[in-house]
Amino acid sequence: MDFQISPAQRELMDATEKLCNQLLPLAKETRRADTPEALNKLRKTMAENGLLGLNMPTEYGGMGLPLLDTLLLLQTIQKVDSTLCGLSHRTSTGAVGAVLELGSAAQKEKYVGGVVRGELGLSIGITEPEAGSAATAMKTRARIEGDEVVINGQKTFITAARDNHATLLYCRFGTTGKASDIGAVILPHDAPGLTISAGMVNMAGERQYELFMSDCRIPRENVLIDGDAFGKLISVYNSERLGSISRMLGSAQASFEYALQYIKERQQFGQALADFQGLQWMVADMKVKLEAAQLLTWRAAANTAAGLPSPLETSVAKVYVAQATKEICDDAIQLLGGYGYMTEYPVEGRYREVRGGSIYGGTMQVHKNMIAGHVLGRRNNQWKRKEKA
C-alpha cells in the first residue's frame, strides 16, 4: 500500500498544469466561438500536446498511462479548465474505453486512433426518456438486416453529441425485454435517419442532447457487441465514472485553493479572515474531505487487478466524492462571502460544475443501492414485483 504521489507523478502533474495554463486562452476562445471548427482546432492542439487519450495504448497514439496516473492528470487539467478536461476525459476513460475493450481491430484503429489523434469525438448514449436510473428498461432497438443495422428509438441527456462525430449507443438486439438483449453500436452522427436535438443547457453551461433514430441505417461493421453485454459495458463504464469523479476533485481543489488564498488576503475586524477560528475549522473540514475523497478515488484506480476498476470501490468513491465536493465548493463560496456568490469570481462556477456529479454516471441513490447490495450480500433488485394473480 503506497499512499504517496511519486516524484514522477508529481512532475507529470506539474508539467500538465503548466501546459494547460498555456492552452487556457485557446480554451476560452473555443467557448466564446462555440463552433465545430474552433472545437476541432482545440482537439487537434490538445492531441499534439499529448493531452488526449491519456490511458489509451501507445499503439493507437495514446499516452499509455495507467488509470491512476490518468486520473491524477484529469484532476490537474480540470483544476485549470473544464473545457480542456472535458476533451481529455472523453478521449481517455470515456466511451472510447468500450471500443478498446470490446471492439474489432478495425473499430479500434478507426475510433480509438481517431479519438486520440483529435480527429473524432465519441459520446455515450445510454439514457432514454423512460429509462434513466432504470437503464435496462431502454427500448432503443437495433435490427440486423444483411450488411446493415436498422435502429429505432430515442436517447436523452447525451453529452457533447453535437460536438462529437459518433455515439457509442446502447441498444437492444433481441426482443425478450431482458437485460440480456442489450448490446452496443457505434452510431456515426451523419447516419441517415438520425436527428440530434438543439440540446438543453445544464447549470454548468454545457449541453446535453436528444438523439432520435427513425429507421436509422448504419453498416453492420459498426456493431460493437450484439447483445448479452450490459454487464460488460457497465464494467468498462466504471473507468469513465472514475474520470468524472476526478474532474469533481479538480473543481473542488481549485475552489479550495482559491478560497485559501482569498481568506489570507481579505481583512475584516482589522485582521485576515484566515485568523478567525470559525473559518479555520471550515478550512480543516474542506482539507479532510478533499484528502479522503482523493484516497477513495485513487484506491479504486489502483485496484484494477482484473484490468477494470472494482464496481464496489467505484460506487464508494462516487458517493463520497459527489457529496464531499459539493460541500467543499459550497464552503468556498461561503468563505468568499458576497463575492463567492458573484459570477465574476470563480468559485460559484465550480459549485455548478460539481453539482451534476450526484446525477450523471448513475445517481448517488443508485450507487448507494449498489453498495448496500454488496454489503448485505444480495442482489438489490429495484423492480416492482408483479402482483400474483
Ligand SMILES: Cc1cc2nc3c(=O)[nH]c(=O)nc-3n(C[C@H](O)[C@H](O)[C@H](O)COP(=O)(O)OP(=O)(O)OC[C@H]3O[C@@H](n4cnc5c(N)ncnc54)[C@H](O)[C@@H]3O)c2cc1C
Ligand atoms: C450533466 C449530465 C450529463 C449526462 N450525460 C449523459 C450521457 O452522456 N449519456 C447518457 O446516456 N446519459 C447522460 N446523463 C443522464 C444520466 O445518466 C441520468 O440523468 C441519470 O442516470 C438519472 O436518470 P434520470 O435523470 O432519468 O433520473 P431518474 O431515474 O428519474 O431519477 C430521479 C430521482 O429518483 C432517484 N431514484 C431513481 N431510482 C431509484 C431507486 N431505485 N432507489 C432510490 N432512488 C432512485 C434518483 O436517484 C433521482 O434522485 C447525463 C445527465 C446529466 C445531468
